[in-house]
Amino acid sequence: MTALPQERRVLTAIPGPKSRELQTRRTAVVAQGVGSVLPVFTARAGGGIIEDVDGNRLIDFGSGIAVTSVGASAEAVVRRASAQLADFTHTCFMVTPYEGYVAVAEALAELTPGDHAKKSALFNSGAEAVENAVKIARAYTKRQAVVVFDHGYHGRTNLTMALTAKNMPYKHGFGPFAPEVYRVPVAYGYRWPTGPENAGPEAAAQAIDQISKQVGAENVAAIIIEPLLGEGGFIEPAKGFLPAISEFARDNGIVFVADEIQSGFCRTGQWFACEDEGIVPDLITTAKGIAGGLPLAAVTGRAEIMDAAHSGGLGGTYGGNPVACAGALGAIETMRSSTSTRRRRRSRPS
Structure with a gap:
């Protein structure tokens, strides 16, 4: 079992202020050709949930592009x-x-x-x-x-x-x-x-x-x-x-x-x-x-x-x-x- 609750929780706008700050830093140093679907920065993940740096918990439909089939951070x-x-x-x-x-x-x-x-x-x-x-x-x-x-x-x-x-x-x-x-x-x-x-x-x-x-x-x-x-x-x-x-x-x-x-x-x-x-x-x-x-x-x-x-x-x-x-x-x-x-x-x- 994962320690991260398996539930969606939205506390801020998406993306939140910390994610926006990180996006600014990213734009300055990461090549433009490396795209992202959603500019939300992950802090931790477990099972089918990603928690971002602003504390929002989102359902991980992307699964790392077909990678985390057993869930993120599987035991x-x-x-x-x-x-x-x-x-x-x-x-x-x-x-x-x-x-x-x-x-x-x-x-x-x-x-x-x-x-x-x-x-x-x-x-x-x-x-x-x-x-x-x-x-x-x-x-x-x-x-x-x-x-x-x-x-x-x-x-x-x-x-x-x-x-x-x-x-x-x-x-x-x-x-x-x-x-x-x-x-x-x-x-x-x-x-x-x-x-x-x-x-x-x-x-x-x-x-x-x-x-x-x-x-x-x-x-x-x-x-x-x-x-x-x-x-x-x-x-x-x-x-x-x-x-x-x-x-x-x-x-x-x-x-x-x-x-x-x-x-x-x-x-x-x-x-x-x-x-x-x-x-x-x-x-x-x-x-x-x-x-x-x-x-x-x-x-x-x-x-x-x-x-x-x-x-x-x-x-x-x-x-x-x-x-x-x-x-x-x-x-x-x-x-x-x-x-x-x-x-x-x-x-x-x-």
Whole structure:
């Protein structure tokens, strides 16, 4: 339980005087390109409530952009991360490893879809995870092209801006972008010309035709898609679309990547959104909700694909930081407990 009362309380104008003062200080020293939706400065947060510097308590609908899925300052996250802070804050896993990184990889192997042998590599952000998924797919297939979809969002680095469909605010004025990225239609049911009932098979056929004719399936290293699109509109691809694209990838030796950075870790009622239609991706990228607010990301996938990159080809100074790994184990502990409770409630006789 959090010590912060789970109730809305408004004491001042929004933003209040202390937040306005901090906003003045921010304007003087923080780059204008770093925007904020609401100029309210947080003092503390717990569960689903943020308390600002003026004492107002606001319902946290933003959840740190899909991050604090287990609530802000969740007990297990704080407990495990605090214990790790007391032991050591950093060594770099590539220099001298530690158990937390291995434990997170073990949990990901268990929780992600599919019963095949899996391995993981840990990073700092979702964009890093997507970039490394592309690196791994290219190393495995010895191909170059990457296929993405209309309305998709995959990050703000140069390669992930190229993968992202939305110009403003993510891409405008920041090009040129990485080459060998190809975009095809997604099954957007509500806007499909012949109706949502036809969107899945028709969009899949159109996408596959474009890939085959304009790129060549034999040139495609990876197909990357969010099973639930989150930035170009919250779009659930029409039924049948994801299975058809996944099958096309499998038949043509293409690595199918599920970008579950926003949709993963119980945000859709299941551990991962791709489980809704029984999709088992070759690689799955995770971040955001994985660590209860601490910066961590992962690529998890088939062991033979993950092992395609040469030793030293994957990593980063802070990737899989021990404190973030501890937070992830706390978030997963909380989610396991919640899902077990829901299963017990559903199994009770009425």
